[in-house]
Amino acid sequence: MANLMESELIRLRALEPEDVGVLYKWENDTEIWKVSNTIAPFSKHTLQRFIEEQQRDIYETRQLRLIIESKQTGLPVGAIDLFDLDPYNCRAGVGILIYDQCDQGQGYASHAVSILIGYCFRVLNINQLYCNIPSHNIRSLALFKSKGFTIIGLKKEWTRTTSDWQDEYMLQLLNPKKG
Numbered sequence: 109m110a111n112l113m114e115s116e117l118i119r120l121r122a123l124e125p126e127d128v129g130v131l132y133k134w135e136n137d138t139e140i141w142k143v144s145n146t147i148a149p150f151s152k153h154t155l156q157r158f159i160e161e162q163q164r165d166i167y168e169t170r171q172l173r174l175i176i177e178s179k180q181t182g183l184p185v186g187a188i189d190l191f192d193l194d195p196y197n198c199r200a201g202v203g204i205l206i207y208d209q210c211d212q213g214q215g216y217a218s219h220a221v222s223i224l225i226g227y228c229f230r231v232l233n234i235n236q237l238y239c240n241i242p243s244h245n246i247r248s249l250a251l252f253k254s255k256g257f258t259i260i261g262l263k264k265e266w267t268r269t270t271s272d273w274q275d276e277y278m279l280q281l282l283n284p285k286k287g
Contacts, residue, residue, distance in 0.1 A: 115219040120174040121161045123159045176220045185211040198235035229283045241274040257281045
């Protein structure tokens with residue numbers, strides 16, 4: 109039986125204490141702040157506490173971050189998050205990061221989203237997933253649409269940048285409740 113949390117290309121795994129260095133690099137990259145709504149750097153101590161919190165029950169923390177690990181190299185290439193998990197309404201938001209440009213466009217994000225969808229619908233019994241994508245992020249928009257997400261709205265001037273305001277799409281995927 110195949111592992112639900114991996115494909116031929118990647119493995120989704122829990123955060124480990126040794127991931128603090130890579131999280132520190134990713135979370136403190138100001139280019140990433142544009143899509144993560146971050147406005148201040150994270151300390152290693154804060155990130156260590158975040159990793160420790162991830163060991164608690166997903167229904168208690170209402171979030172889950174998984175490392176996207178290349179099966180070829182065994183190294184982290186990104187992370188995929190569930191956030192705002194609402195157990196009563198059976199829904200959660202999804203966010204993804206493939207950090208290095210050389211790793212983008214290699215299929216890691218596509219595999220990670222597919223795996224996460226299966227995990228959410230089959231294991232967590234989620235009814236719907238949603239994501240928020242800046243209107244200029246054509247690659248992410250195409251990725252989520254290719255996985256069955258549909259645009260359900262456009263939030264005008266939703267995110268402030270250093271020079272202007274950006275629109276943001278909201279997409280949704282309903283559980284087909286197969287079998």
